[in-house]
Amino acid sequence: MRKKKLDALIQRLSGEGSTAEVRAARTEAKWRAPSHPELRRTLAEHYRRLGDPAQAGRWGLVFPGWAKPHEVARLRWFLLANADGGGFVRRYLELGWREPVPPELADLVPPAHVDSGPKPDAPSFAVGCGGAALVVGGIGAMFIAAVRFVGQALIAGSVDESLLDVLVPGLFGLAGAIALVPAFRKRSKDERAAARRFTIERALTLLDERPDEGRVMLQSLARTTDDASVRAALVTDARRNGRPADAGRWGCTEDGVTTPAERDAFATMILRRPSTNVIERTLTLSGAAWSIDPGSGDLADVLRRVGATLPSPVPPVAPDIPPRLRWWFAPLLVLPVGAVGISLLPASAHPIAAGTLAVMATSWAVIAFVAGVARERPRGHRIGYMVCALVMAAVATGLAFAAT
Structure with missing residues (x-):
């Protein structure tokens, strides 16, 4: 945040301007105060002038000796009335994970999280976007190359592309995924x-x-x-x-x-x-x-x-019916495997390509059959899945004959 804009926000919180402007400044200051100590202190003083001791203590307690005893007491009472099983103290005070909890509230926080809180579970926005782009772009390019590789082998019986065209994009995507895994560490x-x-x-x-x-x-x-x-x-x-x-x-x-x-x-x-x-x-x-x-x-x-009429029992929510969405995408993993086989055995490019697609079609036929036999589904949906299973089975049979 630029200093000129920060100074203007502090000036508005000091009481200058219309009531609407002050309200807007207060809302913006709450969002920006955690990363600007000067603004945080101004916000605390603003609430002290308004006669709101709990909010004054919320924003000013991080400055040693600033908060008055009655402000600390009101803040503590408010926190107790909003306690939950998580880090409600750090969350309400808007403390960074490296900032210590003020000693007046340290007894409400687990000892391991007084000096510093749990590490954030997610990376920064820029890192997250960069890693996601690397994963999606790399793995997407790998699958596009694999489809072209297998399709050319099935139609022409030979390939011109190199195995590196398939593996290098995938390796970039895999590296991005590995780099992002620790950033999304979840608390056990x-x-x-x-x-x-x-x-x-x-x-x-x-x-x-x-x-x-x-x-x-x-x-x-x-x-x-x-x-x-x-x-x-x-x-x-x-x-x-x-x-x-x-x-x-x-x-x-x-x-x-x-x-x-x-x-x-x-x-x-x-x-x-x-x-x-x-x-x-x-x-x-x-x-x-x-x-x-x-x-x-x-x-x-x-x-x-009290004379209340008990409501009729709520019907149970339908369970999560298999197959899961990830099952439908799983057969696509056969494509890079087939592309590798074609590159290693170019003489057998045609049967390997046909066999790869046959395995994919067979997998989808099995998944559709599983969806069709789930009795929790409406009858019309089950019939549709069964028809899909028959079509995929016919496609797999034809590709198997092509491979042999």
Whole structure:
């Protein structure tokens, strides 16, 4: 970003200009602030003047000693109310993966990710575009050369191209693919599970050390995770503090966790505020996932107590029916193999070319047959796939005769 434009943005955030201009500047500054410390500090001061301590702390906490105690407290409370099983602290503060987490929030982050976060999973835009172009262009050129190689051998019975015409583009594409593989490294399931487990354990610890903070964090986790220990802790805490409605609220998604009195108290909480959609309000208050079956667990009893009519069961989503899309492209890999065989055995160019295409046609016939026998598909689709399988089988037979 050019300094002149940066200075203009900072000046607009300082209060000069119309309200619409300030709003537009604030929106742009949020996007650019992570990479411009001066702009980030100006944005923090802008929110301090607006009287928004949570946002002021969000943008200003990275500067040691800048944030005031009440801004840190409001920011911390906001983060706890939006906790999930991932790196919610780093994500909300817009920290780069090499930037440390401020000490005021370090206890909410796994120790391994305090000084630096997980490495980014994707390369930069320029590297990604360059590598993708290398992969698509190289491998695409290889297949085009292979098609020309095999087609000429089938029609003319001889070839003029060199094997290098087939292999060199493919090697460039393969090199680009290999170079991009480490850049798209995904966090392992164990790493994600460890971060999730840390967040839940920290919330349980806060419930004992600072009950108000721990309770808010657990309520957020109840909405964003499916860990049974989170809801169990909220139910136990509600019973310990004599709040049966909250016990029914957080425990009703499980079967047998709540008592009839707790479910009745939760139903009273729901009916306290009129709502046109009682089921929606029940699911919102309980933090239940929208994919949950309202007729399962103690939730069904709560809905009966509020007089809601249970919806009819949602038909299950059709499974992913084979064959997968990649299966249809897999037979194309035979083309470069056939081109290599033709180059090594030019005297047998014609039968090798015919045999290569016969193998491809046979593969497609088998894939179409597999698609045709899948009973989950509509009858018309299955008939179409079977016709395709017969056509491919006839083509493969003719090419096999040509090869022999």
